[in-house]
Amino acid sequence: MIIGVPKEIKNSEYTVAISPSGVSAFVENGHTVLIEEGAGLGSGFYDEEYVARGAIITDKETIYHGSDMIFKVKELLPSEFKYLREGLIIMTYFHSNAYRDETDACLEKKIIGIACEDVQDKNENYPLLRPMSEIGGKGGFIAACNYSQKINGGSGKMLARVTGLKIPHITILGAGSAGLGAAELAAGFGNKVTVLDVDYDALNRAKEKLPLNVEFLHSDYETICEVIQYTDVLMNCVSWPKWRTDHIITRDMLKLMKKDTIIIDVACDIGGAVETCRAMTHNQPVYFEEGILHYCVDNIPSAYSRTATCSICSATVPYALDIANKGVYKALMDDPYLRKGLCFYLGNLTLEETGLKQGRPYISPEEALGI
Known part of the structure; x- marks a missing residue:
């Protein structure tokens, strides 16, 4: 799978979804990692460090058009909506309930969205939200x-x-x-x-x-x-x-x-x-x-971007790697706790709280996947 890591563009956001060691985890499993030039600078990671671990440094357009999965930290902003396309997997902290325009774009473009903040573990805790x-x-x-x-x-x-x-x-x-x-x-x-x-x-x-x-x-x-x-x-x-x-x-x-x-x-x-x-x-x-x-x-953690990036990466990379190794459908089928984070699936809203907050129709992740 080709994993793309764009530079965060939210105001005063200095974190990045992946550290150089995180890149190694994907590359060692046979995947390709594309990273936008300068994406890690806000967290103190240089392009050369990513290249040394096997990443390819490129531009934002190539990342969005050439990746199977986009791996990022913050919600999608309007300038990023144009890059969305049907079937593109995006794993990030969507917070879709708070952003109606983001929800509109993700449903219209029929992406597959995994909201990190909603992934749970067997104790109903939120392991990807805990570091933040x-x-x-x-x-x-x-x-x-x-x-x-x-x-x-x-x-x-x-x-x-x-x-x-x-x-x-x-x-x-x-x-x-x-x-x-x-x-x-x-x-x-x-x-x-x-x-x-x-x-x-x-x-x-x-x-x-x-x-x-x-x-x-x-x-x-x-x-x-x-x-x-x-x-x-x-x-x-x-x-x-x-x-x-x-x-x-x-x-x-x-x-x-x-x-x-x-x-x-x-x-x-x-x-x-x-x-x-x-x-x-x-x-x-x-x-x-x-x-x-x-x-x-x-986005308080952005003030401590190096700490935040390393902490986020240690929590999210195992889940992202599972998606890359198995494919998103099988990963979601195998892991009911990962399914809790499914918020968009090919034109369907699959997150209850966003449906309730925004007055939209929604279905369960299980219905969307045909389980």
């Missing part, structure tokens, strides 16, 4: 430290334990991979940390991993309203179901917060868990609502 989530959670806390600095428009409060001063309070919504990543750093800096979740088992698992300066509370309206009154940083690490119209943090709840509180929305679902979230970029990452500073960047 952990880096996003940790990067989100680092962003809070940055924007609490007076020189960056913050209150000037250091988010760490300092002798003689009251310990800052960090509140984290969600005890998943992003929440644990955020809590690990926040607790390591000596802050008082509160983690809230509706899943008691998730809280117990988090409790086993985190130190004693972290408390674990059941997430409900009354508890959240109480906690946010004295929190210094509120971090949302909950990926909100896309068809829901309610919120965990409403606009009215912002009025309960101290005016120097910072909201870091790691999940960055527009109109999701945080009602006042709107997607920003690394070039312009913050804004104020109700006097509260918001940091809502939907």
Whole structure:
């Protein structure tokens, strides 16, 4: 199979789908890897490193027209729609529920799309989303430290334990991979940390991993309203179901917060868990609502592109290699967990959450494949 890796073109996106070692995995199995010139530079990988592992460096048009499978990181942008064609396999983090025009293009052109963020394992976890989530959670806390600095428009409060001063309070919504990543750093800096979740088992698992300066509370309206009154940083690490119209943090709840509180929305679902979230970029990452500073960047891991690329690659390459080795149909037939990530199949929408969010007809992956 011919695998094509284009350069990411999203604003301030510096990751790439594959590292040089990832190229080796495909080449050693008899596949051809085409990489767009300069695709790895944002992550510190040079074209020469890819060539040394057996890749062919070429241009974007050749990659899209000459590949059987496109392997990338971010969603498809409008300038890439013209390259789509029937039967082209694309494996990426589509987030199709949030991008109607992307969904239109993928259905019209009848591609086969594998959404990395929806692939599951036998425990119903999301192994390809986990690397991005952990880096996003940790990067989100680092962003809070940055924007609490007076020189960056913050209150000037250091988010760490300092002798003689009251310990800052960090509140984290969600005890998943992003929440644990955020809590690990926040607790390591000596802050008082509160983690809230509706899943008691998730809280117990988090409790086993985190130190004693972290408390674990059941997430409900009354508890959240109480906690946010004295929190210094509120971090949302909950990926909100896309068809829901309610919120965990409403606009009215912002009025309960101290005016120097910072909201870091790691999940960055527009109109999701945080009602006042709107997607920003690394070039312009913050804004104020109700006097509260918001940091809502939907590609936090890009700021740590080398780490993100290596972490993503280690998670996604085995799945992509399985598709290359078996062919997409057999790989999907053999692996019910990979099938969870099938979002487009030859003109059919096969992802329930996108269908519900966008009011579109959809079928199951099994129906699409004729199982």
